[in-house]
Amino acid sequence: MERQDTDKEKEKGRPTAELDSQKAELAGQETFEWVSVLRQRIEEANRAYYGLDRPKITDAEYDALMQELMALEREYPELVRPDSPTQRVGGYIAKAFNKVVHAEPLLSLDNAFHAGDLREFDRRVRAISPHAEYIVELKIDGLTVALTYADGILSCGATRGDGTVGEEITANVKTIGAIPLRLPQSRARLDIRGEGYMPKASFLQLNQEREEEGESTFANPRNAAAGSLRQLNSKVTAKRKLGFFAYQVLGVDGQGLTTQEEVLAFLASLGFVVNPEFRKFADVESLIAYCEGMAEKRHGFPYEIDGLVIKVNSLAEQRKLGFTAKSPRWAIAYKFPAEQVETVVEDIVVRVGRTGVLTPTASLTPVLVAGSTVSRATLHNLDYIREKDIHIGDHVLLQKAGDVIPEVVKVLPEKRTGSERSFGMPAVCPECASPVLQEEGEVAHRCTSISCPARQREAIIHFVSRAAMNIEGLGPALIQQLLDAELIQDAADLYFLEFDKLITLERMGKKSAENLLEAITESKARGLGPLIFALGIRHVGEKAGKVLAKAFASMQRLAEATQEELQQIPDVGPIVGRSIVQFFALESTRRFLDKLRQAGVNMEAEAWEQPGLLAGKTIVVTGTLERWERREIETLIERYGGKAAGSVSKKTDFVVAGEKAGSKLAKAKELGIPVMTEEEFGVYLEKAGAPTK
Ligand code: IVH
Numbered sequence: 001m002e003r004q005d006t007d008k009e010k011e012k013g014r015p016t017a018e019l020d021s022q023k024a025e026l027a028g029q030e031t032f033e034w035v036s037v038l039r040q041r042i043e044e045a046n047r048a049y050y051g052l053d054r055p056k057i058t059d060a061e062y063d064a065l066m067q068e069l070m071a072l073e074r075e076y077p078e079l080v081r082p083d084s085p086t087q088r089v090g091g092y093i094a095k096a097f098n099k100v101v102h103a104e105p106l107l108s109l110d111n112a113f114h115a116g117d118l119r120e121f122d123r124r125v126r127a128i129s130p131h132a133e134y135i136v137e138l139k140i141d142g143l144t145v146a147l148t149y150a151d152g153i154l155s156c157g158a159t160r161g162d163g164t165v166g167e168e169i170t171a172n173v174k175t176i177g178a179i180p181l182r183l184p185q186s187r188a189r190l191d192i193r194g195e196g197y198m199p200k201a202s203f204l205q206l207n208q209e210r211e212e213e214g215e216s217t218f219a220n221p222r223n224a225a226a227g228s229l230r231q232l233n234s235k236v237t238a239k240r241k242l243g244f245f246a247y248q249v250l251g252v253d254g255q256g257l258t259t260q261e262e263v264l265a266f267l268a269s270l271g272f273v274v275n276p277e278f279r280k281f282a283d284v285e286s287l288i289a290y291c292e293g294m295a296e297k298r299h300g301f302p303y304e305i306d307g308l309v310i311k312v313n314s315l316a317e318q319r320k321l322g323f324t325a326k327s328p329r330w331a332i333a334y335k336f337p338a339e340q341v342e343t344v345v346e347d348i349v350v351r352v353g354r355t356g357v358l359t360p361t362a363s364l365t366p367v368l369v370a371g372s373t374v375s376r377a378t379l380h381n382l383d384y385i386r387e388k389d390i391h392i393g394d395h396v397l398l399q400k401a402g403d404v405i406p407e408v409v410k411v412l413p414e415k416r417t418g419s420e421r422s423f424g425m426p427a428v429c430p431e432c433a434s435p436v437l438q439e440e441g442e443v444a445h446r447c448t449s450i451s452c453p454a455r456q457r458e459a460i461i462h463f464v465s466r467a468a469m470n471i472e473g474l475g476p477a478l479i480q481q482l483l484d485a486e487l488i489q490d491a492a493d494l495y496f497l498e499f500d501k502l503i504t505l506e507r508m509g510k511k512s513a514e515n516l517l518e519a520i521t522e523s524k525a526r527g528l529g530p531l532i533f534a535l536g537i538r539h540v541g542e543k544a545g546k547v548l549a550k551a552f553a554s555m556q557r558l559a560e561a562t563q564e565e566l567q568q569i570p571d572v573g574p575i576v577g578r579s580i581v582q583f584f585a586l587e588s589t590r591r592f593l594d595k596l597r598q599a600g601v602n603m604e605a606e607a608w609e610q611p612g613l614l615a616g617k618t619i620v621v622t623g624t625l626e627r628w629e630r631r632e633i634e635t636l637i638e639r640y641g642g643k644a645a646g647s648v649s650k651k652t653d654f655v656v657a658g659e660k661a662g663s664k665l666a667k668a669k670e671l672g673i674p675v676m677t678e679e680e681f682g683v684y685l686e687k688a689g690a691p692t693k
Pocket of ligand 1: 107108109137138139140141142143144194195247309328331333
């Protein structure tokens with residue numbers, strides 16, 4: 001889980017100093033109580049984080065609290081409870097989703113597109129409720145999630161389904177940090193509704209990772225959120241960084257609430273995250289001005305919104321207004337003017353990726369959308385094209401998903417002339433003519449030849465990319481040039497490039513040739529982790545590369561590992577394990593690795609990648625640092641296998657203290673824990689041959 005740094009708060013000695021003293025106070029009391037303090041702190045941090053507020057503690061502090069809680073729960077299993085934050089990590093694997101009948105049906109909202117529609121809505125409301133006030137909330141672009149709490153404990157989470165019957169996704173919902181597992185009050189039953197969503201940043205990162213790992217990508221954050229919540233394995237959901245904003249309580253009568261404003265405050269008091277952007281209006285004209293102003297600001301939020309929801313504030317008036325067959329009369333959705341533009345799918349071309357996945361891509365008549373000209377949009381896979389019924393020649397609506405990725409929203413069938421052509425996946429690879437296969441249970445089609453030139457080109461692009469061997473100055477165009485000139489066939493050939501040949505390439509000057517050769521040579525010592533990632537093994541991303549480097553410490557040992565050995569490593573499941581074994585069983589892999597070895601590429605873990613340097617060490621950083629940012633030093637500690645903790649205890653191995661270190665330094669001295677200056681810590685790492693940048 002990524003959290004933002006909060007150096008300033010840390011420097012003030014809060015909140016861990018506060019925690020330390022609380023802990024001391026509790027020293028004589030039951031572990032039981034300490035466990036509940038830990039849980040409370042973790043849940044508070046979760047809410048701050050998912051509520052998109054300023055996080056109150058750092059990642060490292062959060063991890064330290066979580067580790068401590070997990071250790072205590074391991075030691076005293078009788079203390080484990082279904083509402084403990086440790087239960088959020090997922091792990092429950094369902095065979096299928098059960099059906100849930102909603103306590104009350106989930107209705108949809110009528111839409112307003114113009115000021116006139118809002119005035120009309122206001123007129124209808126005032127006919128029945130002359131003095132109505134309105135609450136305007138953001139319309140979050142995610143999916144409705146219905147929650148049920150029994151005796152204060154989250155007992156059921158469900159999707160909307162058809163509005164009457166949804167799917168039970170309790171295990172998945174529990175992984176969302178913004179959803180309380182337990183409420184501060186225990187009524188027999190409480191039903192809460194709100195919007196589950198994926199923040200834009202998580203969506204972009206998820207798609208990037210899926211692309212890296214050779215998986216097909218999601219079209220937009222809403223699909224990604226829905227896909228994540230409909231996972232049979234809740235561990236997958238736990239990794240997806242979803243959020244939740246609560247906006248509705250059923251059976252409000254029993255709660256003594258009289259307005260939507262109070263409902264939101266009540267939800268917040270129960271520990272839910274309520275979107276803070278709501279506003280109250282007494283007259284429709286100022287409401288309209290606000291709605292129109294928000295259309296301009298719609299992209300400024302870290303999550304996607306597709307409009308605003310306008311609700312009559314008084315719950316008594318809401319009841320008076322009642323419902324039509326499908327929607328409430330007391331609410332309406334204001335949809336922002338479309339940022340969708342029309343264009344034409346001139347062609348659908350198939351691109352072949354590094355793992356052989358064929359991705360259909362629309363070539364579009366160039367159009368300006370949300371600030372940039374777009375002429376291509378990925379169509380992800382054949383299922384997507386069929387679902388949207390996209391034909392070559394179709395007029396389509398285009399928008400930006402997550403404000404970045406061009407997305408074909410829908411076809412405009414009324415504009416068809418009859419000359420449109422349907423698209424089919426080619427039976428053979430467009431680049432090498434090898435057969436294309438769709439594996440059972442997969443949406444992706446793949447080229448079956450590992451020597452496919454497209455796959456090889458993409459594999460080289462991946463090999464030299466930043467998180468892999470990081471060879472600067474070697475972009476896709478130059479790679480294509482090298483391939484065309486037959487100076488290389490695969491990435492290993494890069495290490496045998498000669499200056500005299502390189503200089504013969506078009507547009508290649510003396511200086512750039514020298515720089516390139518130097519960058520290539522430098523990359524030989526990039527480290528085992530990046531090298532494993534660079535190989536482009538399916539399902540092995542950047543993080544898995546590091547984990548494998550640490551566990552095996554040499555390419556040879558990794559190549560010889562059995563599936564069982566691999567699966568003993570945390571984060572390596574059967575699919576990843578099998579993929580690794582299959583990769584190293586290939587004759588072509590053996591030849592490729594031999595070439596790298598001959599070239600002098602380092603295949604052993606560098607000293608800093610070896611387990612041992614900081615492995616098993618718990619380190620606390622305190623005070624004001626000069627040489628590193630707080631985040632940098634914590635990353636360094638983690639890179640070398642250590643744990644950066646937030647508070648000093650007997651378990652701390654040493655403390656790195658900067659200027660103005662306060663209570664933590666004092667505590668370390670009191671406990672006799674070694675203290676280093678920032679400089680000494682740097683020397684310590686460098687002596688072990690570990691880079692400190
Ligand atoms: S209120 C009785 N408030 O928009 C209707 N809905 O058609 C209660 N949505 O899919 C809905 N943000 O999940 C409401 N602040 C908000 C919302 C919101 C997003 C979604 C909702 C539903 C659709 C309404």
